[in-house]
Amino acid sequence: MAEGQSDQGTNQAEASDDVVDERTVIELTYRPQSADTLVGLHVRGRIKRAGLLLRGASFLLAIGQWLFSTVVRGGVDVFSTAVLLLVVLMLWGYPRLQAAQVQRLVGWQGEYRVTVSPAGIRCRNDHATLIQKWSFFQGYRETSDHFVLLSRDPNIMCLDVLPKRGAHEARDLQRLRAILDQYTPRV
Numbered sequence: 001m002a003e004g005q006s007d008q009g010t011n012q013a014e015a016s017d018d019v020v021d022e023r024t025v026i027e028l029t030y031r032p033q034s035a036d037t038l039v040g041l042h043v044r045g046r047i048k049r050a051g052l053l054l055r056g057a058s059f060l061l062a063i064g065q066w067l068f069s070t071v072v073r074g075g076v077d078v079f080s081t082a083v084l085l086l087v088v089l090m091l092w093g094y095p096r097l098q099a100a101q102v103q104r105l106v107g108w109q110g111e112y113r114v115t116v117s118p119a120g121i122r123c124r125n126d127h128a129t130l131i132q133k134w135s136f137f138q139g140y141r142e143t144s145d146h147f148v149l150l151s152r153d154p155n156i157m158c159l160d161v162l163p164k165r166g167a168h169e170a171r172d173l174q175r176l177r178a179i180l181d182q183y184t185p186r187v
Contacts (some may be wrong), residue, residue: 007036026176032106033067036146040159043141043148045095045187048156055091061089065184096162114162116179121149132160139187140180149178150187 034084045051062084069080109125119131137160140149145165151158 024118024175024179026116026172026179028138028162028172028176029111030114030117030163030166031111032103032109032161034096034099034103036161036163037079037102037159039143039146040063040148040161041095041098042085043143044150044156044159047141047150050140058087058090112166114166116176117178118183120183123160134183137184140183141187142177146178149184151181 002003042126045055050110066077066080069077086091109127111125113124115122115124120131120136123132136151137156138150138152138156140147142148145163147162147164149160149162162176164173
């Protein structure tokens with residue numbers, strides 16, 4: 001630091017950024033679970049129609065191949081049945097494998113403390129702090145147990161899944177919904 005300067009100005013500026021009306025700040029505390037990520041992936045899949053179309057086409061092609069081989073051979077073909085079962089297993093299991101992988105990445109980080117305010121979303125755990133402004137999100141979708149925020153990028157590579165179980169009081173969920181509605185659209 002240069003002589004005669006103090007860092008009090010910066011500390012005051014940082015402190016004033018943290019001063020927010022308590023009614024507009026919601027805090028959630030939770031441990032991430034694989035089911036949370038799975039909900040986020042399902043929401044993302046519904047928003048991105050290409051993935052839904054691809055999964056549907058794969059399923060229909062597998063069914064068509066199985067039906068064709070059954071009609072041509074006059075009976076059930078073991079290989080075609082195995083291929084059909086493999087396709088069904090992959091379509092059902094792939095999102096679950098993704099969710100399990102994400103859980104391995106974030107589960108060891110401990111308890112998450114998320115602050116939702118007019119400034120954006122701040123997520124802290126024992127090892128990191130992530131701050132995201134509202135401009136980062138294209139919107140959110142509410143499910144029965146979660147709020148899923150979707151990033152703006154075309155592939156929606158980033159999801160923020162806020163489990164409702166993390167709220168301290170029931171009225172916090174109403175306040176959280178109001179903040180989300182104010183700063184990002186429902187999609």
